[in-house]
Amino acid sequence: MTTEEPRFVRGLSRWMKGNGSASDIVISSRVRLARNLENIPFPPAMERSDAEKVLAAAEEASGRLQESLEREYHYYPLREMSELHQWVLVEKHLISPQLTKSSALSGVIISEDEAVSIMVNEEDHFRIQCLLPGLNIRGVWETADAVDDVLGETVRYGFDGSLGYLTTCPTNLGTGMRVSVMVHLPGLAMAEQLDSVISGLAKVGAVVRGLYGEGSEAQGNLFQISNRTTLGNDEDGIVEDMSAVVREVVQRERSTRETLYRRGRTSLEDKIYRAHGLLTNARMISSEEAMHLLSMLRLGIDMNILPHIAPEVFQELMIRMRPSIIQRETGEALKPEERDVRRATLMRKRIAGQ
């Protein structure tokens, strides 16, 4: 355990602090690249000594990233991190829950602004991730690509002329690239058109999941849209295809919001103001209810019904309300009911300034 608190524990990630393109619907864009070292078995098959070699390579790489990209990068081996801090990283979407399961031999490199994180010894030796606000697939890809170039200079990647980057799971072969865009679809949810949109996306090779990855349920009308295939398309092709897919979803959500407003403005305003009333008054609030109410609040902001509230309050609170982060802010073990009380206080203070 480190005695000093790592910087990521207190700050907000870059995607939580701002808004980008199409930010009325697209909360964030993410890319991850799966990379493995030559001549070292994939994580599921590797020895302890192999894992230590990868960790050592990661530590060295973090120094090189800092020099080459002129931005601070920190390397953290998970075994030196408290369980609570590991969960803070999960809830900030900087690492996966899976990484914490092998914490004795895993690590993470995080950039100063938390836009870039590199998981070490998760399913692959390296998983380079870049996360930025709004619809910006090109931007996250270019940032990750620059990181990948530096990393590729310090280590030798496993690569095959016909298969591309070699990965633990064959579904990641080729580019090893997965794009994930987090979209907020309260209009389609209210109009009960989500099923039709999701099945339409499947037909064009995209996958839709909940907020915390595969198998997690959609909370707060938030969905992650990802590309299914990593092989048979180059990086530029994936960027273009996914951008087009997301723009189509954005268009459908926007027109559905307009229809809802035109057909039942008062009823829509009522839902939004009620959510505002509860968020600024409740004294206890569960994660699930808070996500639902925040979704309505954000819809109200994006539809100019609540213009006085900053849009990024949404992504900030949806992360700060998570159990481990509330726990971290109080510095003591809390029962679920106590967390509900703290969560309600957080909502009131941040939204109404009470």
Add this chain to the structure above:
Amino acid sequence: MTTEEPRFVRGLSRWMKGNGSASDIVISSRVRLARNLENIPFPPAMERSDAEKVLAAAEEASGRLQESLEREYHYYPLREMSELHQWVLVEKHLISPQLTKSSALSGVIISEDEAVSIMVNEEDHFRIQCLLPGLNIRGVWETADAVDDVLGETVRYGFDGSLGYLTTCPTNLGTGMRVSVMVHLPGLAMAEQLDSVISGLAKVGAVVRGLYGEGSEAQGNLFQISNRTTLGNDEDGIVEDMSAVVREVVQRERSTRETLYRRGRTSLEDKIYRAHGLLTNARMISSEEAMHLLSMLRLGIDMNILPHIAPEVFQELMIRMRPSIIQRETGEALKPEERDVRRATLMRKRIAGQ
């Protein structure tokens, strides 16, 4: 139809504007005295000409009341009143729904402050009613008694040495007096102790009903407690007995509130603040929901959780939110959804001043 709008249509009745004794639980106290004229058949059996005689006597009596009691009294025949205005009187508890059913031959006398109303040709020729805020059974009885004395000087009452005042329904024989106290019991409702309290009241000769009399359901945790028997007890006895019964209910409600607060303060505050949040934010609200939320709001005021809100906002709004009064305030026919919108606006303006 009168072209001029009667004064009662716009104002608030005295009980809505203030608070009296035990006002944390007792909203208002009411007494009514059933009186009939000698030598004229009871209303169910009377001819048109009989009814006209009673109306003429009422008109004359209203002048005498004004002279003797030094307060303005107005006489209104219902046939000269619009249906909407009749319903305003019903919703202000100044007349019964039954009086409007025979509007061709019925009338009402109302005092300037609306503390006294006398229904003419309802079930009995005269029903003298006095309504004041808080627990004040002695006060309403003395006021009604003074009105009864003046009325008794202008007409000859049907009276029998052994039966007392003669009334249409034998259950009103004797004093013809019914005391009704409106109590607000959200604590007992939350603690699910209402059934036990109501059956206890039945054992001591009291009857419990909803807000708008027999058969009406309890909205907003409001109940009317009345004496069942009018015979075999004199007026002072009824005043004493009913005051004791109500004090007992007040005591139980107070101790239940204390228990709820002690055992689950945050959960109680949460319910109260959520009601406050919805009342100050909703854009559409039904009567039923509004009554429930107002009940929570008033509980919050009475328990010093919302000390900045005036308690009488409760009784004012519970009347002003009624369909006919909302209709009156807009001056045009409204659909139920439109009333829900107006009701929500009324709540926001009055509670948050928005």
